[in-house]
Amino acid sequence: MRFLLLSIMMIAILVPSSYGEMYKWVDEKGTVHFTDDLSSIPEKYRQDAETRKPAKETSTPKPQEVPKSSLPPKGSEPEGITVELARKGDLLFTEVVLNGSIRKYFIVDTGASFTLINRVTAKELGIRDDENTPYIRAASVSGIISVPLVTLGSVRVGDAEVENVETVIYPMAASGDGLLGNSFLNKFKVVIDANHGKMTLYPMKGIPSPEFPGGYSKDYWVGQFRFYHRNLEELKRQRAKVESQGATGELTRINNAIRYFENQLSEVERKASFAGVPRNWRQ
Numbered sequence: 001m002r003f004l005l006l007s008i009m010m011i012a013i014l015v016p017s018s019y020g021e022m023y024k025w026v027d028e029k030g031t032v033h034f035t036d037d038l039s040s041i042p043e044k045y046r047q048d049a050e051t052r053k054p055a056k057e058t059s060t061p062k063p064q065e066v067p068k069s070s071l072p073p074k075g076s077e078p079e080g081i082t083v084e085l086a087r088k089g090d091l092l093f094t095e096v097v098l099n100g101s102i103r104k105y106f107i108v109d110t111g112a113s114f115t116l117i118n119r120v121t122a123k124e125l126g127i128r129d130d131e132n133t134p135y136i137r138a139a140s141v142s143g144i145i146s147v148p149l150v151t152l153g154s155v156r157v158g159d160a161e162v163e164n165v166e167t168v169i170y171p172m173a174a175s176g177d178g179l180l181g182n183s184f185l186n187k188f189k190v191v192i193d194a195n196h197g198k199m200t201l202y203p204m205k206g207i208p209s210p211e212f213p214g215g216y217s218k219d220y221w222v223g224q225f226r227f228y229h230r231n232l233e234e235l236k237r238q239r240a241k242v243e244s245q246g247a248t249g250e251l252t253r254i255n256n257a258i259r260y261f262e263n264q265l266s267e268v269e270r271k272a273s274f275a276g277v278p279r280n281w282r283q
Contacts, residue, residue: 104177135253166183229283
């Protein structure tokens, strides 16, 4: 059942937790891959592979190491927000508040691209899934499926709150109401102390400066643009394939998703222009 929950792979891969060191690499098509075997990465990509540690391995109160380029300017880092974690087997859970009203316990996964909710929670929130809802492709144990992509008005964990959180509605197992992924967590530096059942969230936004336009680092801005560009590239490839097959219903959903990501990219571009983000950070 845990495999079902954590093996989902979105357009920007939803990464399962693992017991050992993981490596992340991107091929020439922009597809993100993860593996625990460095030798399995093609040699031409091996030098640029990134090392990742799963959340559950961060088991001491010592803060995790974060690249200097991704931290706010010295002296500007806000105070961390600490919340309680509960363990169930190998999974860590925390309480979340959705849209300021619905309380749920979500699995914490720092490797997941999106936050996930199940259909029961979507119904409680009054979320409608119709022909205008953008869909993205996901891989599950039963094969490739299309899943709705929605935007939650807010997600709050303790005193840490993020508005307009991209969320996937996915048929999750009974072990969890949802999953807290990077559409929420990437707004913070996350430190997990599994031994003491604590997670501390340090807001990534610091004091705006030339090195940190809008208060965010180069890594943050580059990641935002890369996420939307790659999603759009993949969706357009899917559209070409579906058009050749004449699948009208699927084509409508893909076009809706393309419009959604184009609008999101335009909004990020607007914010970046206002903040003075260099053009070469927006590729």
